[in-house]
Amino acid sequence: MRLNADKIAEFIDSQIAVWPQAAGNFEALKGVRVKEVNLPGWTVKVQFNPARIVSSSAKVDAKSLKERKCFLCGANRPEVQEGIEWGGRYTVLINPFPIFPRHLTIPDNTHTDQLITDRIADMVRLASELEEYTVFYNGPRCGASAPDHMHFQAGNSDFLTLAPALEDAELKTVATDGDASLALVDSLPLKVFVIDTPADEPEAAERLFDRLYKAIPVPEGEKEPMMNLLCYPTPAGVRLVVIPRKRHRPSFYGTEGEGTMLLSPASVDMGGVFITPLEKDFNALDADLILKILDELCLSSAEINEIASNVK
Numbered sequence: 001m002r003l004n005a006d007k008i009a010e011f012i013d014s015q016i017a018v019w020p021q022a023a024g025n026f027e028a029l030k031g032v033r034v035k036e037v038n039l040p041g042w043t044v045k046v047q048f049n050p051a052r053i054v055s056s057s058a059k060v061d062a063k064s065l066k067e068r069k070c071f072l073c074g075a076n077r078p079e080v081q082e083g084i085e086w087g088g089r090y091t092v093l094i095n096p097f098p099i100f101p102r103h104l105t106i107p108d109n110t111h112t113d114q115l116i117t118d119r120i121a122d123m124v125r126l127a128s129e130l131e132e133y134t135v136f137y138n139g140p141r142c143g144a145s146a147p148d149h150m151h152f153q154a155g156n157s158d159f160l161t162l163a164p165a166l167e168d169a170e171l172k173t174v175a176t177d178g179d180a181s182l183a184l185v186d187s188l189p190l191k192v193f194v195i196d197t198p199a200d201e202p203e204a205a206e207r208l209f210d211r212l213y214k215a216i217p218v219p220e221g222e223k224e225p226m227m228n229l230l231c232y233p234t235p236a237g238v239r240l241v242v243i244p245r246k247r248h249r250p251s252f253y254g255t256e257g258e259g260t261m262l263l264s265p266a267s268v269d270m271g272g273v274f275i276t277p278l279e280k281d282f283n284a285l286d287a288d289l290i291l292k293i294l295d296e297l298c299l300s301s302a303e304i305n306e307i308a309s310n311v312k
């Protein structure tokens, strides 16, 4: 089934109307506190969102995953949760623990590992159909709370701040494929790759992504390079932002002890909205700390240029 923004808006409203828990969380979101923090070339937001404690403190080790019922499997989902079939192998659901005013989760129809291989074209198609949404992907150790069940998420694009910052940033072209291009951006505090493709050429984006993917080192014990992905429509087509990562959580991640913070940054944080489930962390998070987080979790200018030089 082909999606569009109106259909999705109707779907979200219909689920909220019959699902008190989700309705409560979407309603609570309207009252959450948000502050702005200015970084060089990029203004980010910090959101104090107590309901996200479930996700930020999620245990994602193999043993914990095995002992819980997978909340993305159709058989375990609440009866009230309905879905829209998409693309032959995905189901569009509302996220009952939202960060965005409109927040979707889009799992694969089978219980299969969170891996991005062979799914970029799907992601680009999804972004171009969803229109006003940014589709995102959290690597299994980059914020995914269900690393054992492949899923995308999507949220209304006007919420994130990375896209406008990228519009003003210098793009250095690394490779092209027809009308699609791969570029790097090393002038912002967050170092990223950007793939731009005409909306009707999702395969070109996938080919460029594969070339980049092969150039990014895979940490020992991981199945794919660590990354977050954001994908959204632009006036010229669709843009895929690839954010390589080198660490799962900051060195000061934790709930106990002085200086610890409960932050588990994922695509949304990298997209410009840092989520803090604890009020003390919301108050403490300033530009210096955010730059420290980016420094610990993401790549340096030298590292991203090194990867670019290895793209074949």
Ligand SMILES: [Zn+2]
Binding pocket: 070, 071, 072, 073, 110, 111, 112, 148, 149
């Ligand atoms: Zn599952």
